[in-house]
Amino acid sequence: MFYFVKTPWLLKKLYKDCAWEMPVTKEGLLYLSFDDGPHPEITHFVLDELKKYNAKATFFCIGKNVTEHPETYKRIIEEGHRVGNHTNNHLNGWKTDDGIYMNNIKEAAKYIDSDLFRPPYGRITKFQLQLLKGPGWDFKTIMWSILSGDFDKKCSPEQCLKNVISNAKNGSIIVFHDSEKAFTRLRYALPETLRILSGKGFRFEKIMC
Numbered sequence: 001m002f003y004f005v006k007t008p009w010l011l012k013k014l015y016k017d018c019a020w021e022m023p024v025t026k027e028g029l030l031y032l033s034f035d036d037g038p039h040p041e042i043t044h045f046v047l048d049e050l051k052k053y054n055a056k057a058t059f060f061c062i063g064k065n066v067t068e069h070p071e072t073y074k075r076i077i078e079e080g081h082r083v084g085n086h087t088n089n090h091l092n093g094w095k096t097d098d099g100i101y102m103n104n105i106k107e108a109a110k111y112i113d114s115d116l117f118r119p120p121y122g123r124i125t126k127f128q129l130q131l132l133k134g135p136g137w138d139f140k141t142i143m144w145s146i147l148s149g150d151f152d153k154k155c156s157p158e159q160c161l162k163n164v165i166s167n168a169k170n171g172s173i174i175v176f177h178d179s180e181k182a183f184t185r186l187r188y189a190l191p192e193t194l195r196i197l198s199g200k201g202f203r204f205e206k207i208m209c
């Protein structure tokens with residue numbers, strides 16, 4: 001499985017209408033994000049770990065999962081985190097008809113009150129991006145600076161942690177997944193990420209743009 005752990009500048013330039021990182025601040029802020037939830041057990045694990053460090057994060061939720069686990073979704077919001085739309089059924093924009101893709105986002109928006117959007121797999125066409133910015137949509141598309149690799153079964157938990165720690169810098173948007181596929185790596189890498197980077201003076205905030 002090939003993917004960029006650290007997003008290359010060329011990709012950022014090609015998709016310049018997306019947010020790849022947040023503004024640098026004097027405080028040294030990092031932006032943890034979690035895709036594919038909510039999950040009735042794993043999301044609660046994530047929330048418990050975040051609470052230990054008074055860390056805030058952004059959860060890009062799948063609409064179907066929100067309808068299946070409303071209490072977990074409610075906890076995310078009640079504890080001061082932010083949510084974003086991740087389609088209703090985790091669709092790949094490159095492989096999905098534009099009308100079907102946009103309707104799937106609209107369906108998810110019935111359950112996810114947010115103007116943030118992250119395309120599953122990071123795969124979205126420029127036309128779809130333009131539609132999301134248009135009348136009646138007005139979404140802000142959020143990508144990332146760093147992929148932890150927790151979704152990759154060939155990536156060890158230790159390597160997953162290294163991917164984050166060695167690339168994190170002020171303003172970085174970091175991706176983890178609150179999903180069963182990722183949990184073997186997440187349950188090691190997330191607590192260590194919070195411990196190590198907090199020890200270096202970083203704080204963790206939700207995405208606000």
